[in-house]
Amino acid sequence: MTLQQLRYLIAVVEKGSMTEAAKSLFISQPSLSNAIKEVERNIGFRIFNRGRAGVTLTAKGMEFLGYARRVVQQMDALESKYGDS
Amino acid sequence: MTLQQLRYLIAVVEKGSMTEAAKSLFISQPSLSNAIKEVERNIGFRIFNRGRAGVTLTAKGMEFLGYARRVVQQMDALESKYGDS
DNA sequence: TAAAAATACTCCATAGGTATTTTAT
DNA sequence: ATAAAATACCTATGGAGTATTTTTA
Numbered sequence: 001m002t003l004q005q006l007r008y009l010i011a012v013v014e015k016g017s018m019t020e021a022a023k024s025l026f027i028s029q030p031s032l033s034n035a036i037k038e039v040e041r042n043i044g045f046r047i048f049n050r051g052r053a054g055v056t057l058t059a060k061g062m063e064f065l066g067y068a069r070r071v072v073q074q075m076d077a078l079e080s081k082y083g084d085s
Numbered sequence: 086m087t088l089q090q091l092r093y094l095i096a097v098v099e100k101g102s103m104t105e106a107a108k109s110l111f112i113s114q115p116s117l118s119n120a121i122k123e124v125e126r127n128i129g130f131r132i133f134n135r136g137r138a139g140v141t142l143t144a145k146g147m148e149f150l151g152y153a154r155r156v157v158q159q160m161d162a163l164e165s166k167y168g169d170s
Numbered sequence: 171t172a173a174a175a176a177t178a179c180t181c182c183a184t185a186g187g188t189a190t191t192t193t194a195t
Numbered sequence: 196a197t198a199a200a201a202t203a204c205c206t207a208t209g210g211a212g213t214a215t216t217t218t219t220a
Contacts, residue, residue: 001160001163001164001167001169002087002088002089003087003088003160004210017174017175018174018175019173019174019175027210027211027212028211028212028213029174029175029176030175030176030177030178030211030212030213030214031210031211031212032175033174033175033176033177034176034177034210034211035210035211037176038209038210042167042168043167043168044168050174050175050176050218050219051174051175051218051219051220052172052173052174052218052219052220053173053174053219053220054173054174054175055174055175064163064167067159067162067163067166067167068163070159070162070163071156071159071160071163073159074152074155074156074158074159075086075088075156077152077155078086078149078152078153078155078156079086081152082086082127082128082149082152083127083128083129084086089185102199102200103199103200104198104199104200112185112186112187113186113187113188114199114200114201115186115187115188115189115200115201115202115203116185116186116187117200118199118200118201118202119185119186119201119202120185120186122201135193135194135199135200135201136193136194136195136199136200137193137194137195137197137198137199137200138194138195138198138199139198139199139200140199140200
């Protein structure tokens with residue numbers, strides 16, 4: 001479980017679509033799809049329901065997102081103090 | 086800046102030695118040395134003073150450690166809930 | 171039947187290793 | 196003089212890409 005995976009996940013939630021999130025992250029749709037799939041494989045359940053219109057969070061996915069956001073918040077705090085890269 | 090780098094950093098602080106920390110992390114001393122050097126390169130200052138006896142935190146390193154610990158704490162919370170891997 | 175996501179590959183950057191050298195007391 | 200860290204170099208894993216196929220409303 002990497003920070004990048006959590007950031008990708010959050011982007012997908014915010015865009016409601018892998019395709020749109022991939023654009024905002026400047027990576028390809030398949031790369032993002034693989035990254036999300038890898039997270040789901042790690043944790044053993046679906047974070048998203050897939051559909052024609054894009055993706056929506058599952059109930060468990062919503063809970064997981066809370067944890068992900070707290071991790072990313074702390075890293076953002078670190079990076080805003082010390083600069084990313 | 087990866088979570089793994091922050092975990093490596095914390096291990097070095099706790100052992101007071103790269104060699105000992107590397108053992109506890111089951112990686113080689115040079116790999117750990119490179120990982121720490123990479124973090125220092127990213128942030129632009131020394132986290133550790135190196136010496137015959139091992140390493141000690143610099144003042145700035147001590148402050149940075151606080152941020153690192155908060156990130157890792159949140160990830161530990163996530164992983165204890167969802168299992169690592 | 172058309173978007174959105176998933177799959178199937180290919181490629182390359184980097185995390186890790188071993189061997190060795192340098193540093194600091 | 197010696198233990199610890201740094202450097203040099205090599206290898207292999209996985210993150211990213213393009214092309215294509217499969218889903219689902």
